[in-house]
Amino acid sequence: MGKAAIILVLGMAVAMSFLTMGAQERRNEAVANACQAYNINEARNLAHSGANVALNNITTNHSYQGSISATFADGSYSATCSKMPASSNSKIVAAGAYGQAAHTVQVVVEVYPKYFKSAITAKPHVNTLGTLKVDGRDYDQNENIIPNQGGLAILSTQAITRGGSSKYGGTNSLGQDFAPSTSFDPSLIEENAQFDGGFPSSPDAVVGVDDGTLKAIAQSGIGGSQYATDPNDIHIPLRGVTYLELPNNGTWNAPNFTYCHCGFDYNSFGVLVVHNANGNARLKNIRGNFYGVIIADDVDKIHGKVTGNITVIGDSPRGNCIGNGTGEVHYSSYFIMQALSGQLNNSPKIVSWWE
């Protein structure tokens, strides 16, 4: 009887153990399930935090590129920001990790308007002659080339014709840099380019501000901005927003954009607009150095050096070419962003968010 009692008690204990273990296992699964859902949520929040910190960095500094990371008690985030080649966009890749869960976010940010992804952007056809050099590689503030993140040489909604000894260089969409050459890589130009909503018909639309904004800033005179209807009223060097509104079929035979005084050279900076309501104002014979953005209905003969971007918005160029001398057009995201900051308050826009 004693043995039977012991067997009975031990049997009960074993059976209870199995039952308890089974119940505990179910409880563990329930807890693990809840933990997993919590971890996924936290990993997503951390990835969003990383993306938002990177976005903040871009907003503060439009040229921002680099990596950030932060580690917390149970999780971490990291984010990298890089400029997308042949584009006006930057890309943020942010990753969050919490426990066993991970989450990734990819954000594409339009740092400045999409029309500025090449050295020359044009609605009409573009002809180049002479020894004009158009380089879409990205030039920094010291005019050194930042590798693999520049833009195209020329982008046009119509044809592009290279003639004479003119040279094209730039960065293609794969991030490959090419020095200017007469036998340029075809990936450095884009003909018959299409834009959602069509090519902008006004300088304001190019920059992405409300109609009349550029003119109003120019008329305010802020930061050295100038507005004139007579080219003789424009003073060199240019600063801020310079808006020249010419009469129908008017031409500005431009002075040297580099002002020499007492042995010092003062180059021109900012946004230069040459435009009229007929869309046929011509900027002719660019000389000297200009850093920033030039928007004109018609650009005829670049003989100087423009670092930033030239955008042509008119339909029919009156000259036979955009340049036939020794001019140079260098793409520079730095000088584009410098020109568009300040009064224009150009802030980055999120193009897409993928997670």
Added chain:
Amino acid sequence: MALADIVGSAIVAGILILMMIGLTASVSESTTEQMLDVTTQQALTTVKNMIEYDFHKMGFESTPGTAITAIGAHSITFWAGIDTDGDGSPDGLNTITYNLSSTSDASSTPNPNDHFLYRTVGAASPVAVSLGVTSFNLQYYDQYGNLTLNPADVKSIHVGLTVQSTMPYDNRYSEAAWEKTISPKNL
């Protein structure tokens, strides 16, 4: 040993055995219910993860106002950039449709209340999620937080999801529910 001892021991042993049988039945029932609850909860988590994965991609690289093409109380069709090759990057745009079947579609399960939740990507055949979904309710809000029936105005979506076990235990179905308002960044 006296007869009284033997009878007493037998009674005590009988009581112990009855207690053991009762306890075993009780724990077994509890374990089964727990297992059903966990299974239901896991099914809910699976469906919830799938919905969140897709809904957060809604409107990727789409023209504003065109991301959602059709909405209903139990269905939605939208454009999204999904990762079809598993490399962690979007592979173009696809339409994704979620819609809830009638209960008769899921008549193969003992639960009379469950439906199939169909997920259709592009032109592919609908994939039926047969995890005991008993309700899939959608409400749409515009940028001001007001209910809207216009797909172009939708900025956030309230998702209500209820899952029951497909098998009953003791004529009772285990149930788990999830609700969330999702505001896709691209809308």
